[in-house]
Amino acid sequence: MIPPDQREAAALLARLSGAEPVETHVSAVFVGRDTAWKMKKAVALDFLDFTTLAAREHFCRRELELNRPHAPELYRDVVPLTRGPDGALREGGDGPAVEWALRMAPVPAGDFLDAVAAREGLAPPLLDAMADAVAAMHACAPRAETDPPAVTSSILEGNIPSARQAGLDSARVEAWAAAARVELARVAPVLAARGAAGFVRRCHGDLHLGNLCLLEGRPTPFDALEFDEALARIDVGYDLAFLLMDLDLRLGRGAANRVLNRYVARTGDTGLLAGLPLWLSLRAMIRTHVEATRGRDWQALFAAAEAHLVPAPARLVAVGGLQGTGKSTLARAIAPHLGRAPGALVLRTDEIRKRRFGVAPEERLPPEAYAEGVSAAVHGEMFAMAASALAAGQAVALDAVFLDPAHRGQAEAVARAAGLRFDGIWLEAPLEVLRARLAARTGDASDATEAVLLRAAAVDPGPMAWHRVAADEGAVIASLSALA
Structure with missing residues (x-):
């Protein structure tokens, strides 16, 4: 639901696009024939605060800054909505901004890669191209200075109350957390060494199939996480793990295996394999309680989160x-x-x-x-x-x-x-x-x-x-x- 104070802006964007909004919990997107408009909702959640106009302008600009290098055809500019001489809200103008919006190119609904996957359209060449796009994105991502084991521990521990609040069985959640802590202790030296070697970068942060689309036939990452630097300053392997986890559950192990192997073939980064079981498990657990909160099916995700922590002989x-x-x-x-x-x-x-x-x-x-x-x-x-x-x-x-x-x-x-x-x-x-x-x-x-x-x-x-x-x-x- 769009907050009351933003409904006038939403009505303008609906008129400009000729479309009703597609809403998430943090944004409203109005997809027209030639232009799509994205407005951030004036909401405060546990992980973000968009309640001030200044914050919404900042994060619109941050989203443009993060995504335009990889998707210049998609991200155009940030536009103020101002009042004209007649008092009506308008696109652009010289007056003070009443609201801010991202102006983007529209993407056909069938060109998002989760939709392509649903119609079994992710053939091997497209999987290879997807891995190439991720490898290229990571190659130019700036290095970030963090404490990888501490960051990973924070992510792990943060999942526990979120999972419980989503209604998941407390004993099962605690068993998962205990196994994850053991795995983190095992790989912590490797994670720290990777951080020192430059594998922790300002990554996409939310790299699932729904956040890749086809632009001129090329898989292109978009909608990088703009509102939480801590969640995006991560190991490139943890970034990749979200995509691998999503592919594994949606299409099966063959698709995930293909993307992993193409990524390593392009980067040579075999070092990411040490952290992969824990990263896959964390990504699956995050998705588990998100889907449970939304009232969707989460059982397969939880089972995957548990299974990724069960050793298998090499x-x-x-x-x-x-x-x-x-x-x-x-x-x-x-x-x-x-x-x-x-x-x-x-x-x-x-x-x-x-x-x-x-x-x-x-x-x-x-x-x-x-x-x-x-x-x-x-x-x-x-x-x-x-x-x-x-x-x-x-x-x-x-x-x-x-x-x-x-x-x-x-x-x-x-x-x-x-x-x-x-x-x-x-x-x-x-x-x-x-x-x-x-x-x-x-x-x-x-x-x-x-x-x-x-x-x-x-x-x-x-x-x-x-x-x-x-x-x-x-x-x-x-x-x-x-x-x-």
Whole structure:
């Protein structure tokens, strides 16, 4: 409900847009054909106070400042509503402001990514583009100086009274809190180290699917948290965790796994994995009591908050084979089934190589990028990232050719050093099938050509102790069976 003192302003915005407002508890948005107007409500809640005109102007401008760099097509300007000579309220003008509004471009209702997800429109390319957008946003976010363990503890403890006030079972809430405190104590040194290393930044703060939309076909974050700097000055991993949690519940583990792996492929940030179970749990718990307060279904969210704190054994799986055997397809298919949420980290040499050269995975590299020394560094980085992820408790799937027995031995050694289970899968297919697949390949991180394939096919891989799997339609089932 719009507060009485703002109803005249709301009536003006309704006339300008030709639409009735879409309301949340803190704002009213009037979506017209060419323009959308957003007015902040004069309300005071536990976490914000918009009751003064000065505060509403400040937070309108802050919202514009935070969001325009990532969504310049969406955020236009902040406009005063003033009285004209006739005393009527108007847009703009030189008199004192009676109210303030954000002027924005309208977004079709079907272009918000929660709506796209609801119609099963988040295909893998769109998930990849979503992760790319988040990685780009985090890359340019300014560093923030905080005490990450203390901030995380404050968030954790703040959830307890909120959950109880929402009517959740007190004993169940306390059991969740006890488990979360244990997990926080375990990862506190890692969180502090990440803060010192610059991974705490001024993030989006409210990064769920409803706060991303398609602009010119590109996933674009918007509506960053503007009213609480403490809740937005967080680890980039905690920011990402909201999106992963939302994807996991809405679409399943495969979608969340895809976005996590694309994000790490672009950033190289395996360090976020240590905090991921706690961050996912906190995000799910926050959403649990918010949905309970709104009278909506919260049971699955609460179950997820609890499940994220239950340990799951990590393991290392390596997928090898000649170019075109479908190593990446298989690794992505089995990853959601391995270890804790949202599944295994997939480390692909092709993607690591592209990141080392500062290009997107789909951008081709020149031949010198495949020199022996470069390839040795790429494999070294892959094994180091695998060791880091396993130490954090995340399962790992390695995706490389693995023709060299030494590379296969290194993969097994990483698992042994961590005291974890190792499985190797070797994909096989007739050469003519592989040649046809390479010829048809588009938009992939691999730069392999038929000439590369033929040179590799002439190499003797040596004794092969890995699970040999036919690279056909049954490869995923056969591989999961071998890994059981």
